[in-house]
Amino acid sequence: MSEEKEPIRVVISGAAGQIGYALIPLVAGGKTFGPNQPIILHLLDIPPAMKCLGGVVMEIEDCAYPLVRGIVATDSYEVAFDKVDWAILVGGFPRKKGMLRKDLLAKNASIYIETGKVLDRCASKDCHVLVVANPANTNANTLSMNTPSIPRGNITALTRLDMNRGAGILAKRLGAKPSDVTNVTIFGNHSKTQFPYIDRADINGTPIRTAINDDSFLDQGFITQVQNRGAEVIAARGFSSAMSAANAIKDHVHDWFHGTKPGQIVSMGVDSTGNPYGIADGLIYSFPVTIKNREWAIVGGFSLTDAQRTLMQTTEKELKEEKDEVSASSNL
Numbered sequence: 243m244s245e246e247k248e249p250i251r252v253v254i255s256g257a258a259g260q261i262g263y264a265l266i267p268l269v270a271g272g273k274t275f276g277p278n279q280p281i282i283l284h285l286l287d288i289p290p291a292m293k294c295l296g297g298v299v300m301e302i303e304d305c306a307y308p309l310v311r312g313i314v315a316t317d318s319y320e321v322a323f324d325k326v327d328w329a330i331l332v333g334g335f336p337r338k339k340g341m342l343r344k345d346l347l348a349k350n351a352s353i354y355i356e357t358g359k360v361l362d363r364c365a366s367k368d369c370h371v372l373v374v375a376n377p378a379n380t381n382a383n384t385l386s387m388n389t390p391s392i393p394r395g396n397i398t399a400l401t402r403l404d405m406n407r408g409a410g411i412l413a414k415r416l417g418a419k420p421s422d423v424t425n426v427t428i429f430g431n432h433s434k435t436q437f438p439y440i441d442r443a444d445i446n447g448t449p450i451r452t453a454i455n456d457d458s459f460l461d462q463g464f465i466t467q468v469q470n471r472g473a474e475v476i477a478a479r480g481f482s483s484a485m486s487a488a489n490a491i492k493d494h495v496h497d498w499f500h501g502t503k504p505g506q507i508v509s510m511g512v513d514s515t516g517n518p519y520g521i522a523d524g525l526i527y528s529f530p531v532t533i534k535n536r537e538w539a540i541v542g543g544f545s546l547t548d549a550q551r552t553l554m555q556t557t558e559k560e561l562k563e564e565k566d567e568v569s570a571s572s573n574l
């Protein structure tokens with residue numbers, strides 16, 4: 243009989259929200275860390291959400307998940323981040339009507355400065371962090387500047403949702419299974435400037451550009467569809483995506499924890515420093531990566547046309563501007 247593994251501590255911030263509600267069953271049910279990895283769930287939210295979070299805790303208990311060895315539900319950063327091994331940060335200040343992007347950046351910058359400081363003090367020194375709250379890449383960068391004792395490579399931002407969206411759109415167009423479409427790549431920011439790249443993607447071994455013989459769709463319509471998908475979901479649902487966001491978080495953390503399969507390339511927002519694509523250092527930029535032993539490595543050598551390079555630079559420029567705005571608002 244194999245010995246039982248030590249439980250790992252996993253914090254989810256914004257745990258009482260819609261993404262939290264869709265994500266907790268995936269994490270607690272073994273879909274992220276695997277069916278043999280016990281976990282202690284740390285659930286963090288703001289004080290007005292505590293009553294709701296209490297209900298979520300009751301439901302987790304009522305699910306009788308075999309892997310859940312403890313639940314900590316709190317509105318205290320110190321308690322929530324105590325000794326955590328993995329942090330999935332969904333909590334942030336949502337964009338309100340009439341709010342300028344600059345104001346959203348500033349509000350979230352102050353949240354992620356504080357989050358970083360407490361995480362640095364309280365979490366495991368090898369804590370692996372996924373930032374989901376928007377602006378995700380810049381929040382991750384702000385956090386990283388405040389976590390000097392956690393390796394910068396351990397701080398990532400979610401672009402797997404965009405990657406999955408790209409695979410879904412291509413599969414639908416081909417009348418194929420989404421799982422047959424592999425290696426769609428997202429470059430840049432999780433925003434409307436992101437660049438979904440398909441020239442390394444294939445369907446059952448056939449390059450996407452061969453399978454879909456329509457350059458105008460692949461170089462324009464497809465890119466716009468992926469870029470606008472989040473806004474379309476908000477317009478239709480009245481809320482930001484939650485089910486698909488939770489599913490993408492599950493995929494991101496699963497692959498980071500277990501490693502990528504041979505030939506599999508995934509997209510993650512990661513430290514751009516020293517990247518092989520000429521993107522400025524010091525950003526959290528989404529690149530194609532492979533993962534081994536919980537360390538990601540950027541896959542270089544993708545061929546890029548001038549037009550594609552321009553798309554990569556447009557999203558880089560937005561990330562630089564976001565970083566500058568955060569610095570201006572917080573003296574970082």
Ligand code: LMR
Nearest residue numbers: 376471472473475482483
């Ligand atoms: C999404 O991509 O669905 C969200 O990040 C959109 C948003 O602005 O909340």
